Amino acid sequence: MELSPSAHVDTFCRDRLPPFPLWPELHFELPELDYPDRLNCAQRLLDDAVERWGADRPCLLTPTERWTYGELLHRANQVAQVITEDFGIQPGNRVLLRGPNNPWLVAAWFGVLKAGGVAVTTMPLLRAAELAQLHDASLPVVAVCDHRYTDELEAADTPGLAVLTYGGHGAQDLTRRCAVKDGRFSNVTTAADDVALIAFTSGTTGRPKATMHFHRDVLANADTFSRYVLKPRQDDVFTGTPPLAFTFGLGGLVVFPLHTGAATLLIEQAPPEQLADLVAEHGVTVLFTAPTGYRAIMAAGAVDRLAGLRRCVSAGEALPAQVWEEFHAATGLRIIDGIGATEMLHVFISAADDDIRPGSTGKPVPGYRAMVVNEAGESVPDGEPGLLAVTGPTGCRYLADPRQTTYVKDGWNITGDTYIRDQDGYFWYVARSDDMIVSSGYNIAGPEVEKALVTHPYVADCGVVGAPDDKRGMLVKAYVVLRADVAPDETTVKELQNHVKQTIAPYKYPRAVEFVTELPRTSNGKLQRGELRKRAHGAAE
Template identity: 65%
Template sequence: MQLSPSAHTDTFCRDHLPPADDWPALRFDLPELRYPERLNCAAELLDGAIRRYGPDRPCLRTPTETWSYGDLRQHTDRIARLLTDDHGLQPGNRVLLRGPNTPWLVACWLAVVKAGGVAVTTVPLLRAGEIAPLIDLTRPAIALCDHRFTDALHTAAGDRLPVLPYGADHPDDLTVRAAAKPARFTAVDTAADDVVLLGPTSGTTGRPKATMHFHRDVLAIADTFSRHILRPQPDDLFTGTPPLGFTFGLGALAVFPLRAGAAVLLLERATPAELADAAAAHGATVLFTAPTAYKAILATGRAAALKGVRRCVSAGEHLPLSVWEEYRRTTGIRLIDGIGGTEMLHIFISAADDTIRPGATGRTVPGFHAAILDDDGHPVPDGTPGKLAVQGPTGCRYLADDRQRTAVRNGWNLTGDTYVRDSDGYFWFRARDDDMIISAGYNIAAPEVEEALLTHPDVTEAAVIGVPDPARGTIAKAYVVLRPGVNGDEAKTTELQDFVRHTIAPYKYPRAVEFVPELPRTATGKIQRHRLRAGEGGVD
């Protein structure tokens, strides 16, 4: 493995890449994936779009304002100048970003990348106790945070991390200070294989991991899934619900529209009904959200308003066939299903239009290869369940984490999913292989919820599993053993749920709680979650 000369003066990321022997095999089969050795993806996305389409095209919209591509470049370049001139940002420094989906978050991300920094974007729902270990892991030089979400960040960071708020009318605010800077910034001449982002992911243990992705990786997701499956047009308007702090949202609501010269409607937070209404009101043509949101849109009767949407993408969890069929009957639209992951950066199996086979996730996206393997890493015959393994232009590279060796084997990225491939090359989801619960598109690590419950003084034991739910697909259910003398009633259930909401991100709380006298364990004391799953109608 030969890397290009790095532009990073802060060599933290290069120094903490996994050993070469633990890397996945990378494949650049398509001509469009053969990028130049020197590449800054922010300059290519933003300045490249302006070269092709001009500065006056609408770019970022909200329900109340619109930024053109020229506006976005001015804000981006001014922020980059502020970071380098006033805060001494050096190429390779990590910058923590925190905030909901707004134009300013996009501008901050692009500015960090243009300046040669490494973006670490987090969702605003994280609590201080979840942010602190991420800071320890990634060691950012500065944090840029929406002014409404600074409290938890200050609690997590203490005095070890400068926090620069944005979005307020205050003299110390980033937006005010950047306005005084020149509106031109020359992007740092980074290498195509310089690390550009650290994508946080909790993993099945709840201990944070960060996936390391290069400048070329950011363009690769646009030049594979977006180019070949989504096929956006410059006059498209994207919208959706995935946070920009998830790589799913970064691609869907920033990288893909910018690469195509299109516009995006950014919504800070929207219920499924609000999402449908906003998409209809603003004329959105490309929609990204989770299967549970599509199901909720159908339940509210709002689906008919989306008949003008050209592309509807479902990802983040398994798309039930019943939802696909009802959505097609109601709107005439064939939902585009897909599986991706933070480790691979975005979607690598999908299908669109007449190539869709209802119920299947799809086929490998051009540029990627997938196989079904047995426990020993050998391919299994078509029709046989096994572990989904993927190769392509992107791949799993954990930041200084020994879990790299289990995520990548023999050059294959293992997704943690059981799939079946049919004789036509379509992949059919069967189950998750681990303790990750995927609920309404959010990843919830069962052990993390258990640890939160065990900090409550009335809880002596806890085990959490995923159980089917008609609204959210899957929910976290907790089996709890209380200390003697404490009643496991409805009030205690509510108390424990509220306790978890305030301990970790609120979407992780157990939506069902069952009090039990003891948990099933092996002779060595290990909790037998398979017995709990079997009791819920799961497969042992």
């Protein structure tokens, strides 16, 4: 394998790519994936969009603002001027981005890519110690930070990091600096396989892994999942809840809409009812959120405000068939489920429209291949559980991390999910491989028990993990958030246990039930089962 000559003066990223023998197999069979050797994805997504569709097309919307494609291009060019002229950013330098989903964060992301920099977008809720970890891994030169989110960044141990705020009123604020720039910038002609972004995994245990993605990778997800499954239109308005630091959000709220000339409504924060109101108010047609988001909109009685939607996408965690069925009955909409991974950048198994089978994740997205394998990497028969393995135009490249050898085996990305493939080629989620509970010799998938529990009218939310047990090795423990006016007593415990016994195999029922007011979730809505496991272990001790 040979990489194109890099445009990066700072070779930090390329120097830290895994050795070629540890890379996954990459293939580019679709005609859309035949990218030129020199490619800057910012040029393709933004400059070319203005040239094709005009500067006046609506691009970035908020509850109070409206930016056209031309305005975003002008401000992204100004950002590129500020970071290169005022801060000396060179191609290959990393720039940390921190803030909620808003237009200036998008302008900064494009400005960094235009300058040949590497965008390191971080979750806005991260604390100082977590930011220090991410800094140590990626060594950014400058941080561009929303002025409301500077406290934790300033408290973090990040020696030598220059902090540039935006959205405030100080003379040194990015917006003030941009105002004195003319907005003319010549994009750096990066290689298609120059690193464009570093994304950190949102895993709930251990040190976050830094994944490196090329300029061509950013476009590849638009030319596979978006083009062939989502099928967006120019008149679409996208919105959603995932942060842009979560690659599900970056694709769904920036890359996919701009790739097709559509608009996107950026929301900094919105509880379910407010999200539904914004969908109605702004004519949103494409919604990206997690299964918990769809469930919460239904619980809030706000589904009538989703009448204008034509596409709903779910990812982040498995979508229970019951949630799909309830949402479909309430709205007539078919939620597009999908599995993606930070290592793969976006969704690689999915289905839409008549191809959907509720409860199944779907089939490999055009451009990707997938199979279910055993620990030795051999394909298992259809109907049997095993490890999900996938290849395509994107794949795992950790930044100087020995865990590369765990994720990539024999050229396949091993995602850490247990799946079953049926005889029709549909993939059915069982559990995260580390969410399997072995109790008295039985393998029990925590998410399967959760799916059974949430069908009971008493249950608002739940998480299921294994708890240490002297007799069984582990027992199934459920943490349950009850709906209002349901008593958290032994009668309710028995009711829920009996419900699970009648819904799935009786041996899978939760022998321990603990009622809680909320469950630990990541900022992108993913259940932190690792935190629940720690709690269960602590309780057992």
